[in-house]
Amino acid sequence: MSYFFQQLVNGIMLGSVYSLVALGLTLIFGILGVAHFAHGHFYMLGAFLVFFLSVSFGVPYWAALVIAVAVFCLVGVGIEFVYRPVRDKSDINAFIVAIGMLLVIEEAVRAVWGTGNRRITNPYPQVLKFAGITLELQRLIVIGAAIVLIVLLHLFIKRTRMGSAIEAVAQDREGAALVGISVNRVSILTFSVATGLAAAAAALAAPLAFIAPDMANTLVLKAFVIIVLGGLGSIKGAILGGYLLGVMEALAIAYISPAYKDVWAFAALILILAIKPNGLFGGRD
């Protein structure tokens, strides 16, 4: 039984990362309709920035995390400008722009840091033992920090004017524009928040595993699966979907087969969409 709980905790840890990445993506894809397929690559870039700061410059871990998030909020503004000409065109145009972007990022990272695996020293390697579960402190920090970030995002969207503007555009872009909300400014804000979240997720999870230029290839695919399952643009759906996928994956690795670990999620998605073509939580057309 303790083995099961061990896997469950691992799954929740994984789910925390998935949720943070999927949250950003659901804001971008669901609200602005931009298929930002390079989102995972910005996660990877965030991990490398933390690596660069903490290993090459000796910046303390938490400072590196804050710097990375701040830098990536600015990077998000830049991304928005790249997408702006294709934002209102068909889905596939933005998708191709994203492919172009991720090629550039991946090769740039390879050129600077090489193709090999890198490792960020785990800032909290202490191991906790509790009711038969062993847990590195850093894993607990990932889980806790993800919850804090999700609550902060919720407060930002529900309690601030800027956040309400994002929600208004999500509900009805033309309506929002009619009452004087600048869709461009909301778009910039959305990309900024989403990219910052990806950097935060990367900075939190990076010390737990190797980082490499190709680490994000399946991550972005999973994030897309999550937001489609949760219903495009649904914040609640992205959070629940993220944790669900994380737990499902951890259990599938433990009990079924690690070789097919990625297949279950994708197969489940195809089946669920065949039954409910608009995702589990409704979602928009």
Place this chain on the structure above:
Amino acid sequence: MTAENLRKYGVFIAALAVACFLPYIGISKFMLNVIIYAGIFSIATMSLNIIMGYTGQVSLAQGAFYGIGAYGLAILTNKAGLNFWMAMLLACLITAFVGLLIGLLAFRTKGPYFIIVTLCFNFIVYVVIKNWDWLSGGVRGQKITGPELFAGREARYYLVLGFVLLTLFIMWRISRSLEGLGFMAVRDNEPLADALGINITYTKIVAFMISCFLAGLAGCLGALHTGYLSPTSAHYLLSFNFIIYLLVGGAGTLYGPIVGTFTVYLALEFMKGIGEYRFMIFGIILILVVIYFPRGIVGGLKSLWKKVAGSRQAEEGA
């Protein structure tokens, strides 16, 4: 022959004439190899054009169907010991049948949901091929031997050229047939097509099955030419490539897929000298093309020609 016809067929006939004698005008083995691959990939891109360009459904599973065709051929000849041509036909039919099954599920969804479903399917096919060792050979891959006749590179070139022309002919017939018009009606306005009595799901599935059949054909040719199969033959990056070729060439145009495939594939091969940086440059070019030439090379040239012809007419009129 009028000037209009000359413009229409002149380029095609000139290109065909060059293509017929290409192996004998002193190009290197490497170059011929690259051109054969470009030909094979242009069949796959044409197959994508049916479902994406004409029917308007962006499928990211084309790489999977390419792989299913390739592995189908390999398994049918190696494990079942079938005659090569029989196996090839059967492999294409199997690919179309898998397309039917996936189409029945996937076409319940639309737009971005459809894109994600097809991408997930491609990922599943890739992982299954990688891990289903006794059938596919796993990561070790498997060898494939074609008929004696096509052991030489030149012979394979003409085989591929023949199939490229055949596929082009099929595309041309489709674009002018009632079914083809049905595909385009679904692409341009689904509710209207529905109101006119076109069975939307049936139309999409027919288009998808033709598309899968041709993708499988490209996979068979790829397997024959390479002589060796590895799971990367079904990778989803292949699907991305086909989409890039199609968009650069021009989706929904007859020659777009071929022009796009040759342009992008040859350019990337020639840029190999500068190492991996070529993908960085390619990425930037890709972004610029999609932003400034959203209709691709052929689409762009067409509207340019219309502008030139239009201004000439205006001058004559004045």
